[in-house]
Amino acid sequence: MKKMLQILAVLFISTLLLGACSSDDSEPSEEIDNGTTEANDDETNESAETEEDNTEEKNTEEDTDNDSNSGGFNTGTEDQEDLSIGDTGKFDSDLTTYEITLDEAQVLDELDGNTSQLDAYILLDITVKNTGDDAQSVQDLLYGLEVTDNLEMTGYQNYAESFDSVEEMTGELAPGEEVSGQFVTEIYEGENYYFRLRTGIAGSGSSNQVTWVIPAEEAE
Template sequence: MKKMVTLIVFMLFLAVSLIACNNEDENQNLDEEKQQETEGTDDKNKSEEKEEAKTSGNKNIKVEDQLDLVIGDTGTFDTTIGTYEMTIESAKLVGPEFEGIESQIDNFILVDLTIKNMSDDSLNLEDVMMSIQVTEDLDESGSHDSSHVFDSVNTFLGSINPGEEAKGQFIAEVYNSETYYFREDPGNVAAGGSNQVIWNIPAEEVK
């Protein structure tokens, strides 16, 4: 009789142990599933955040790119510093030396510009010109404005109010080329700071 009782107690203990182990395994599996779901959600959120970061920079830029402008055309810039129009009135190569300063490459190009503020706030002209450059190759970096170095060049200075215009000049070093491209800095465009605006200037028009 004692053996029977002992056997029954042992069987009950074994059954309880098996149930406890099964519950523990199930809880562990549930925890692992939850962790995997959480990690999957986190990865998805991180991916979405990265994608949003790529596109959020230019989400407020509403003006389309203008890539085929020529001398005399007006381009519209929608930027983080304001919206404005820029017109190239004329452009010319002024030689490898200008006002006693020699170009470190081949030549200097001088561009006459008109800028009109289309924003509701004042527009800082120096900020505008900081992101403008000229290049001979759209896949390469360009030269920025050096007008402040020359006495006779009409540098853009100060600010203009909404609706106002300002006339000034841009001068930079360039290599000899068949075509020059006057544009917004691609780095600023890539960062979402502006739409892209490009003037195509054939060499025969600036000689």
């Protein structure tokens, strides 16, 4: 019986020792797993960061391209905002380049038997020259031109087609070609009149600004 107890005691101790060894052997494995997990997490984070960087770089490139594409037209000609009768204004627009000379200006109480719904008419004799590389419609070159008595207010555009006695300009101008004719519109009475490109066009960057100042006494 005593011998049997000794055997059981030995077996019990052996079992305890084997259990301890087994526990020790499993710990390194857990550390390795943790290391592997951390490594995988690092790789995942690095991959996410790389993808985010690539996305930001792509977005930046797209923004740059969009800015470049939407940069619009930049005129290379300075504004001319104090021209007089007889002066030639040079226009540099997103359509073409051209010149207009204001030859004469006259304020009229009536025209072709009609009186103005404002205070008077102003009749301008002008010469238009196409200095661009392509043929252009005269009406396109005249588009946006107006006369006003107040630079802070919009003016009135060309009504030449409405009057039989006014020499309207139509057709196309070849490169280097010019044509003379008349521009007429209604005005309020003022000390000065301003023949100019509408500010909405010049202000948008589609053209430089050109303005003639016409004193009332020079247009009587």
